[in-house]
Amino acid sequence: MNSIDGIIALLSKLPGIGKKSAGRLAYHILESDRSFARLLSEQLASLHDSIRHCSMCGSWTESEPCPICADSTRDTALLCVVERSQDVRVIEESREFRGRFHVLGGLIAPLEGINPDDLAIGSLVRRVRQEHIAEVILALNPTVEGDTTSLYIQKMLQNSPVTITRLASGLPVGGDLEYADRLTLSRSFRGRTKMGA
Amino acid sequence: MNSIDGIIALLSKLPGIGKKSAGRLAYHILESDRSFARLLSEQLASLHDSIRHCSMCGSWTESEPCPICADSTRDTALLCVVERSQDVRVIEESREFRGRFHVLGGLIAPLEGINPDDLAIGSLVRRVRQEHIAEVILALNPTVEGDTTSLYIQKMLQNSPVTITRLASGLPVGGDLEYADRLTLSRSFRGRTKMGA
Numbered sequence: 383m384n385s386i387d388g389i390i391a392l393l394s395k396l397p398g399i400g401k402k403s404a405g406r407l408a409y410h411i412l413e414s415d416r417s418f419a420r421l422l423s424e425q426l427a428s429l430h431d432s433i434r435h436c437s438m439c440g441s442w443t444e445s446e447p448c449p450i451c452a453d454s455t456r457d458t459a460l461l462c463v464v465e466r467s468q469d470v471r472v473i474e475e476s477r478e479f480r481g482r483f484h485v486l487g488g489l490i491a492p493l494e495g496i497n498p499d500d501l502a503i504g505s506l507v508r509r510v511r512q513e514h515i516a517e518v519i520l521a522l523n524p525t526v527e528g529d530t531t532s533l534y535i536q537k538m539l540q541n542s543p544v545t546i547t548r549l550a551s552g553l554p555v556g557g558d559l560e561y562a563d564r565l566t567l568s569r570s571f572r573g574r575t576k577m578g579a
Numbered sequence: 580m581n582s583i584d585g586i587i588a589l590l591s592k593l594p595g596i597g598k599k600s601a602g603r604l605a606y607h608i609l610e611s612d613r614s615f616a617r618l619l620s621e622q623l624a625s626l627h628d629s630i631r632h633c634s635m636c637g638s639w640t641e642s643e644p645c646p647i648c649a650d651s652t653r654d655t656a657l658l659c660v661v662e663r664s665q666d667v668r669v670i671e672e673s674r675e676f677r678g679r680f681h682v683l684g685g686l687i688a689p690l691e692g693i694n695p696d697d698l699a700i701g702s703l704v705r706r707v708r709q710e711h712i713a714e715v716i717l718a719l720n721p722t723v724e725g726d727t728t729s730l731y732i733q734k735m736l737q738n739s740p741v742t743i744t745r746l747a748s749g750l751p752v753g754g755d756l757e758y759a760d761r762l763t764l765s766r767s768f769r770g771r772t773k774m775g776a
Contacts (some may be wrong), residue, residue: 384641385622385629392619396604402758407593409665412639416627422589423623425582430613432582442609444581468606561599 386412438509440485440502441467450474450482457481459516463506463535465489465523473521476564478571481519484509489527490534498534506535510542519571520548523558583609635706637682637699638664647671647679654678656713660703660732662686662720670718673764678716681706686724687731695731703732707739717745720755 386408393404411419435441436448443449450456450470460481464470470483486501510518520535522528536546549571583605591601608616632638633645640646647653647667657678661667667680683698707715717732719725733743747769 385626386639388622389619389626392615392622395615397607398600398603403595405665405668406595409639409663410594411623412626412630418589418592419623419626422586423620425586425589426608426616426620426623429582429586429609429616433609442583442606466606468602471602 435485439470439483440487440505441470441483458513460519461506461509461513461515461517462519462521464521465528465531469521472562473567476567476571478568479519481517486522486531489522489525490531491527501531503535503538507538507542510539510544515544517545517547520546522548524549632682636667636680637684637702638667638680655710657716658703658706658710658712658714659716659718661718662725662728666718669759670764673761675765675769676716678714683719683728686719686722687728688724698728700732700735704735704739707736707741712741714742714744717743719745721746 389408389411390401390404393399393407394401399407411422432444433442434446436443436446436451438447438451441448441450445452457480460479461484462473462479462481463484463486464473465486465488467485470485473479473483484502484506486503486506488496488501490496490498490501509515518535518539520532522532532548539546586605586608587598587601590596590604591598596604608619629641630639631643633640633643633648635644635648638645638647642649654677657676658681659670659676659678660681660683661670662683662685664682667682670676670680681699681703683700683703685693685698687693687695687698703715706712715732715736717729719729729745736743
């Protein structure tokens with residue numbers, strides 16, 4: 383296998399990149415200035431070394447704690463629970479939310495062997511108690527797994543003096559939070575509903 | 580700018596990769612085993628050093644001449660002219676053609692400032708004379724630029740004792756050779772027509 387084939391094989395392992403797309407990317411890189419390949423190579427090499435999970439919220443970060451957890455201007459009474467680290471980025475870009483985050487690291491999916499114990503739910507319950515959280519906003523995908531996880535978290539927090547809300551179903555059912563546009567996401571935040579009401 | 584933002588910025592410069600796709604790719608790499616990022620990094624770093632243009636046909640290669648030009652079992656009387664190096668790969672995968680290649684490095688496009696002198700047309704004319712080529716197959720995209728270039732090459736070779744053909748219009752007009760499926764490409768080879776007939 384030569385270098386181009388090697389690059390194409392690696393790139394086609396990425397999500398949404400088929401063999402033909404990988405070919406286009408590889409030749410594009412080859413025909414671009416070599417500084418582009420060098421930069422991308424360097425950043426990939428250092429990626430895992432420079433990034434770790436924030437000890438507070440669990441999102442990917444270069445500093446400890448992450449810039450959001452360290453930001454004293456954020457509303458510490460508001461906690462937004464998300465499935466993955468990239469959801470934090472999406473929500474931050476909507477500029478709708480000024481509290482802090484808690485990353486679960488997945489959703490409950492018994493068929494795939496993902497149980498509550500595999501997720502950062504225990505640490506969520508501890509944070510809610512220790513950090514005097516007034517409101518927990520569940521910003522999980524509106525899917526079966528997202529709803530199951532929301533209900534489970536609601537049950538785990540029912541003895542805590544905290545309001546639990548979830549995002550309004552402005553998000554299309556069955557969709558992925560990552561693909562929501564800014565406006566839809568803003569509306570979901572504004573129309574968030576109290577759970578168990 | 581942190582590491583993830585850096586990777587996303589670089590990846591979104593690739594063709595067909597928008598900002599959201601770049602985000603998906605970056606997080607996928609981050610959440611994959613770190614050996615994947617390391618491998619991709621290494622291959623990117625060495626790509627430009629290990630790959631050069633074949634001195635005979637002009638396609639990207641790691642050896643000199645390229646494996647196709649060096650292959651003595653190929654029909655040296657047949658020469659297939661393509662726009663870009665990746666077209667060689669597409670045609671090789673169709674397994675329809677057993678001759679050799681000549682890569683032009685582009686198509687004539689005066690509005691974009693690409694003139695015949697910028698392409699490997701002079702060397703094509705020399706090869707046709709020196710290598711006793713019997714047939715030149717023009718496998719250029721069926722676009723205005725492809726047709727212009729085909730006609731120009733036909734004119735340049737009109738005093739050479741060589742048959743000039745071009746791929747049958749099994750390819751959809753205005754389309755891109757790279758996206759042709761194997762069957763369409765096979766049919767285009769079999770139904771190739773003689774130019775100026």
